[in-house]
Amino acid sequence: MGSFITPDVNFGRQIEQASQSAASMCWTCGSCDFECPVNIATNRLRPQKIVRMANLGLLEDLLHMPEIWYCLTCRRCMNVCPNTVSPSTLIAFVRNKTLFKGIVSTDTLRRYHTLFTKFQRVRWHAVNHCFNEEFENLTDQMWHDWLEQPVRPLTSTITKKKSIPIDKDIWATMVSSRSLACFTCGECSSACPIICERSVFDPRVLFRMINLGMVDELMRSPSIWLCIDCGRCTNSCSQLVDGRQLLNQVKELATLWGVLDIDFNLRVEHANQAIYKYFLNEIDQLFGL
Numbered sequence: 390m391g392s393f394i395t396p397d398v399n400f401g402r403q404i405e406q407a408s409q410s411a412a413s414m415c416w417t418c419g420s421c422d423f424e425c426p427v428n429i430a431t432n433r434l435r436p437q438k439i440v441r442m443a444n445l446g447l448l449e450d451l452l453h454m455p456e457i458w459y460c461l462t463c464r465r466c467m468n469v470c471p472n473t474v475s476p477s478t479l480i481a482f483v484r485n486k487t488l489f490k491g492i493v494s495t496d497t498l499r500r501y502h503t504l505f506t507k508f509q510r511v512r513w514h515a516v517n518h519c520f521n522e523e524f525e526n527l528t529d530q531m532w533h534d535w536l537e538q539p540v541r542p543l544t545s546t547i548t549k550k551k552s553i554p555i556d557k558d559i560w561a562t563m564v565s566s567r568s569l570a571c572f573t574c575g576e577c578s579s580a581c582p583i584i585c586e587r588s589v590f591d592p593r594v595l596f597r598m599i600n601l602g603m604v605d606e607l608m609r610s611p612s613i614w615l616c617i618d619c620g621r622c623t624n625s626c627s628q629l630v631d632g633r634q635l636l637n638q639v640k641e642l643a644t645l646w647g648v649l650d651i652d653f654n655l656r657v658e659h660a661n662q663a664i665y666k667y668f669l670n671e672i673d674q675l676f677g678l
């Protein structure tokens with residue numbers, strides 16, 4: 390007969406207070422599960438479950454769950470919660486505890502950050518692939534090649550499109566007029582959870598390109614498709630530049646101007662399912678959880 394879970398609600402309250410996650414406000418609506426980009430791609434990270442476990446006082450179990458390392462720290466779960474619960478804050482708290490208790494070493498953490506950075510390369514190469522052809526399958530060889538293959542800056546990758554019908558008036562109204570206040574301080578880059586190598590993804594670089602009028606280069610870049618729509622750049626900008634909306638407008642115009650094949654979004658969705666699966670498996674191996 391299997392062992393039963395023994396809830397400790399008082400300990401759950403202590404976890405809530407220490408993590409400042411407002412976990413007890415959760416009414417298990419599941420909004421966070423539907424918003425989480427990792428869960429959307431893989432069904433393997435449910436923020437609601439982590440909050441529930443914390444409320445039951447199951448800290449020891451949480452410390453050994455690989456899910457806490459699947460998280461991208463994007464905070465979309467927190468932003469969508471109708472009851473101001475912050476699963477992302479709770480996850481950060483549990484991660485810190487694993488380090489404090491010596492469950493995870495600093496060397497493992499360093500290798501995790503390296504993997505995380507290289508995974509953004511994989512995402513870039515996957516979008517690049519989807520620009521030009523269907524995403525059939527991800528092989529081990531592709532995964533390892535994409536992890537290790539650096540991205541050259543401003544690589545023009547949409548091979549089929551010789552010229553893009555850019556409407557400068559629409560561009561000015563929808564995009565560039567909204568970014569002029571940027572003074573390249575880099576607060577957005579510091580806040581962005583997926584910031585990595587500049588040639589792969591850096592919001593400040595993309596906003597600078599907008600201000601320099603590099604429309605063609607932006608439209609041909611896989612980087613704009615790496616944004617996970619979390620809005621942390623927007624919230625961090627003292628100049629009130631809405632970075633999240635800017636990138637969404639660029640993507641919208643790329644679609645409107647026919648830069649992309651009609652099934653591009655489906656291809657990316659398919660690719661995400663494959664590459665996130667590999668990413669999570671690498672995390673499982675790294676942490677041995």
Ligand code: SF4
Nearest residue numbers: 425460461463464466
């Ligand atoms: S912070 Fe982002 S990746 Fe992490 S659980 Fe929340 S929605 Fe998912």
Ligand code: SF4
Nearest residue numbers: 571572574575577626
């Ligand atoms: S935080 Fe704002 S002002 Fe600073 S680089 Fe980003 S967009 Fe520009």
Ligand code: SF4
Nearest residue numbers: 581616617619620622
């Ligand atoms: S919305 Fe901003 S902070 Fe979030 S991923 Fe996109 S660029 Fe980065």
